[in-house]
Amino acid sequence: MSANTYGEDAPGKDRVDPAVLKTALILVVGAMAVVFDTTIVSVALHQLATNLHVSVSTIQWVTTGYMLALGVAVPLSTWALARFGGKRVWMFALAVFLVGSIGSSLAWDAGSLIAWRVVQGLGGGLMLPVMTTLIMQAARGRALGRTTTWVALPALLGPILGPLVGGAIITDLSWRFMFWVNVPFCIVGLILAGRYLADDRPSDTGGARARLDVRGLAMLGPGIAAAILGLSNAGTEHGFGHPGVIAPLAVGALLLVAFVGYALRRSEALVDVRLLATRSVGSSSAVLFLSGFSLYGAMLLLPLYYQEIRGVSALAAGVMLVPQGSGRCSAARSPGRSPTGSARAGSPSWGSSWSPPRPCPSASSTRRATVGCSRCGC
Helix, strand or coil: CCHHHHCCCCHHHHCCCHHHHHHHHHHHHHHHHHHHHHHHHCCCHHHHHHHCCCCHHHHCHHHHHHHHHHHHHCCHHHHHHHHHCHHHHHHHHHHHHHHHHHHHHCCCCHHHHHHHHHHHHHHHHHHHHHHHHHHHHHHCCCCHHHHHHHHHHHHHHHHHHHHHHHHHHHHHCCCCHHHHCHHHHHHHHHHHHHHHCCCCCCCCCCCCCCCCCHHHHHHHHHHHHHHHHHHHHCCCCCCCCCHHHHHHHHHHHHHHHHHHHHHHCCCCCCCCHHHHHCHHHHHHHHHHHHHHHHHHHHHHHHHHHHHHHCCCCHHHHHHHHHHHHHHHHHHCCCCCCCCCCCCCCCCCCCCCCCCCCCCCCCCCHHHCCCCCCCCCCC
């Protein structure tokens, strides 16, 4: 097989532009706070329940509340980007996450900690999709395989380093330091974003402003929250056969089905579900869902098992989670190589069958790095 089969004869075509790399590094600094926070807390639930004098079923709302807020905030990212611009949304979300982290570190009881974790979730839910969009827009359709590696970098490092850092903090320091760890990432991320990210706010004279799909949000937000709530309640001793599980799941399913029907009939829905009909988008979304389900589900349960049943320390539990995170890294496919050897070469580092998107010829310049387009079907 010749060298140019993998595009090695034309490295310039698949090289990440320095400006794109600069943007990616700026955004990754802030995103590391979100990923580390999610994985650090996973090894701390047992100690949090002990220190705050509550049961594990109560303290699990530290994670559940965060995920509920995350699920509600994610769908808002598309509208927020179109309405306010990527830089402003990113800095706002990072500031919200910073406030939530400081509040969590100063929490006085379990209730206040859960409330501040909800604030964190609202900020984190905006940050991750905004980071992905800004990096892809900066790439402008070039070297997308290698560019996607930077998008996936926080998600790859978090499951390895987060449990170790969290275990060390819980073992040798106060649990409050788990949230102070986020503060430097947030502050540095805000400084870098304010100084180096381009101001991409929409022009006030460029036409009608993007409108929030209130009806879609009224169905999608509560639907996601109800589904997460039902699944979280299934972890109790009653299992899935309890009204506290069945009712939220039923309501969530009805709202999500209603939203899908609504979005299929509306061209500017909050989330364009028609994109899932594209093979690359649908398959990569399925892979991401299943990999996240297996990775983060186990990351919540295994530390509790190690600490409550096996009686090991938080640090030992964190060390035992490292092979899981390392396995995800090793499963990632090498980016930037494809039999085509073109700028479309490469697949994202999470190992899916994703195919990089093409710029839409009929879309505006601000949407050229998005995945697919409902207008031309690209």
